[in-house]
Amino acid sequence: MLFLIGTKDSNIKNGFVKNEICPKCNIENTLHFSIFRRYVYITFIPLFPVGKIVNIECTSCKNWFYYEDLSLEGQEKLRNEKLKNSIWMFSGTFVLLLFLAYCINNYFQNQNQIDILIKEPLVGDVYNLKFSNGYYSTFKIDKITSDSIYTTHNDFDTYMPYEIDDLDKAENYSNKKVSYSKNDLIKLYNSGEIIKIRHKD
Incomplete structure (x- = not known):
């Protein structure tokens, strides 16, 4: 623009x-x-x-x-x-002030929602990730047990944060299987690696 x-x-x-x-x-x-x-x-x-x-x-x-x-x-x-x-x-x-207030309010609402979702993961949830090298990607939850989360990571990543959601396509998830304990998942969130969680309807 x-x-x-x-x-x-x-x-x-x-x-x-x-x-x-x-x-x-x-x-x-x-x-x-x-x-x-x-x-x-x-x-x-x-x-x-x-x-x-x-x-x-x-x-x-x-x-x-x-x-x-x-x-x-x-x-x-x-x-x-x-x-x-x-x-x-x-x-x-x-x-501009109204837009800024809306963005700030929306940010805190999203943070509150993530605080809840990280403690209540569901099969099909998609997590947006920010890696230490500056790239972004996603993973989705395939299975949940009493203490572990089983996921498939996206085959692709992006350098632009606004392009993350575009990576979330079924064909982009293949064989990158990774499991986490529920505590590890919360640690990833607290460290800033998990930046967004989306429930799949």
């Missing part, structure tokens, strides 16, 4: 400053201003504002200039202008 990151300006207010001397033509008249809020976006979704730009036009000479070119009194007048609420510019941040 392609993400576009950048900044964009949004006009949040227009108005006039009266009785102000234009720094270009030195005539005292009414100046028209436009205030823009600059914000960061990701794929055109606003994340948060990062600054403000003020453009000012003299109604007499039609020249444009910036806030800093005004007199101190003119700058004070603009500072006192009430601006529109720009909370929508944080919408992407709110979405």
Whole structure:
């Protein structure tokens, strides 16, 4: 997925400053201003504002200039202008925070589920594994006795964790038979080698 990151300006207010001397033509008249809020976006979704730009036009000479070119009194007048609420510019941040909260909650729910499943293995369960060499694979439970688990390991492994579930195909389990005691299974989980357990319906 392609993400576009950048900044964009949004006009949040227009108005006039009266009785102000234009720094270009030195005539005292009414100046028209436009205030823009600059914000960061990701794929055109606003994340948060990062600054403000003020453009000012003299109604007499039609020249444009910036806030800093005004007199101190003119700058004070603009500072006192009430601006529109720009909370929508944080919408992407709110979405990201909600997504992060969902992921964290989902992670802990999965961990709680694994805590239960590791103590109650069933024939047909598939275990996702993370090896010390950085590769990932799976095994499935074929048989359970009072103190032992008999499994068949997957013939394939992957370097990408998101590809583990794709390895779980019947034809990928052949003759790699491995047995574990139930205590060994819990040790593998506690050491981080077992990272996911799926019940087979």
